[in-house]
Amino acid sequence: MSFLFNKFINNKLAILFAIIIGIYGCKSNTSSEQTAEQAPPALVKSADFNADSAYQFVQKQVDFGPRVPNTAQHRACGDYLVATLKKYGWQVVEQPFTATTYDGTKLNARNIIGSFNPQASKRILLTSHWDSRPFSDQDSLVKNKPVLAANDGASGVGVLLEIARVLSKEATKPDIGVDIIFFDAEDWGSSGSEDTGLEYSGFCLGSKHWAANKHNPNYTAYFGVLLDMVGAKDATFFKEGYSVQLANDTVRQVWATASRLGYSNYFIDETGGAITDDHVPVNKVARIPMIDIIHTHQNNMSKTFFDQWHTAHDTMEHIDPKTLKAVGQTLVQVLYQEAKDQPL
Template sequence: MRKYLLWAAVALAACNSGSKQPTAADSADIKKPFAAVPVFSADSAYASIEKQVSFGPRIPGAKAQQACAEWLIARLRTLADTVYVQRVNVNSEGKNLPCINIIAAFNPSVKRRVLLLTHWDTRPVADKDAANAKQSFDGADDGGSGTAVLLEVARHLKTQKPGYGIDLLFTDAEDYGNDYCLGTQYWARTPHVPGYTAAYGILLDMVGARNARFYMEGTSQQFAGAQMKMFWDVAHKTGSSEYFRYETPSNGPFFIEDDHTYVNDLLKIPTFDIIATRPTGELMAHHHTTADNISVIDRQTLAAVGQPLLALLYGEPFKY
């Protein structure tokens, strides 16, 4: 993903619910899942990251891409009502890349739907790594963590489905070269179901690292501010207030070109991005470096994201 920082005040302040600051009461609030909400297993999610990393870097065109795709498809077919697979070629800087988008649908016939998405590929090179800029990397957090959280969600949806529809979208070719979100752009222009829409979407990107903090990203606030605040509120009620911050980073509002950009622009589905940044708004230090390996993954962070997500899905997902 590509990130833009805005250092001055901007007009989106009107749609930013973000003057509220976390309080001691937030962290002292509900420390356990709501009634009837399943418990997110951080161990299960962690194991899913280990499995992805074991294939090697999931770069479009690499053997690891095919192997991991087949594993994801097989796993999701044991869990979802319907699994769609888009195998296409996308173009990046004049190069054709194999792209594999995977969509797992729960209650596919129900019209009212929520979209959850993440990318599962890894960037070809660690271009932010001064010592290893041409080396590939594991993508344990950037690619692996969001995928693992959604797999854990799918595991619960298999046995306990809400009354509405949920789609899990695993996009490919998100992080190749200077062209971003190619899999999502293809899907948004050619959805797995003609005329596809959802009430809103939630994007998970880099949601598993130690010391992660989630600030309110600008495009998310602009297009899905109410839905984003709803999720943040649930996160505070379920004990994740330390991770989810109502305010913007210290350097001011920031915008990220990520998969949600194209879901908002092309399909007009209000979608917000849950993505870890440092307090200044910069992406995590391991972003696009060889340090993005299993050692950065923290089970507490996975649970801090996954449990509120389950609480929302099994609670009041349309109360915004």
């Protein structure tokens, strides 16, 4: 009886073991199939973004001095931006306009639009503002001095100029259209102490004008990326709130690409605050899903942006080529991935 019982038990155990193995095998195969299906596409070979070249583009803008609208320095820098895009073979459109600031000042401004592969139907929009703030209202000593704006303005423009150079020089160019817009008159807004009653507190005048008066009335883009304050050492780019709300697919794409390139110490995988910036009118008026890559501090009520923001100390000594590289190489990779992975 004992033998028969043990044999019965052994047979039951053998059957149970076989069932468990079968179930585990099915689950393993299913899991492997799901993992394969969910795995991101391989990174395609992209062009190399040169951080030193981008740094020099930032330096060149700063060498003009503060690029405050209605000044000679502003006009000269604008001419330089136009000439540089043309030198790299980009089709350029200038969009002059008159803007009225929150304090009633009339600005002679211009948005500068450059187009790469202008015949392509699928287009990606990259933007930054190129003007300087006319006063250092966040400075503890010299509040009336115009901001040199190495980071808050020139860094984003420098990254985009390097992308323009890279795309023009590559033997194998991405089969996609790219547009760069340098928005003007972004930074002449209220410091917050005045109740202007104006949309965006008087900021974003150039992007607001372009969104309502696109250089090509039928222009559209698959998605857009705004760069703002992207050059400081050890910068942190949280997922900006409006970007997550209005263009979350693009947020995920850009942050995932940055992570795969090894830049997750810059592109933080957390949602930050919502910032009123040039991407807002592009989203809401032009109806183009655009995200904002912007340097912010998380959970710090006294310091939202980088330390030298809107002060006389926003100078070249605080610009780090490593940060420019992280942002620029991420965007170049996104462009090449988009050209390969998405239908035109």
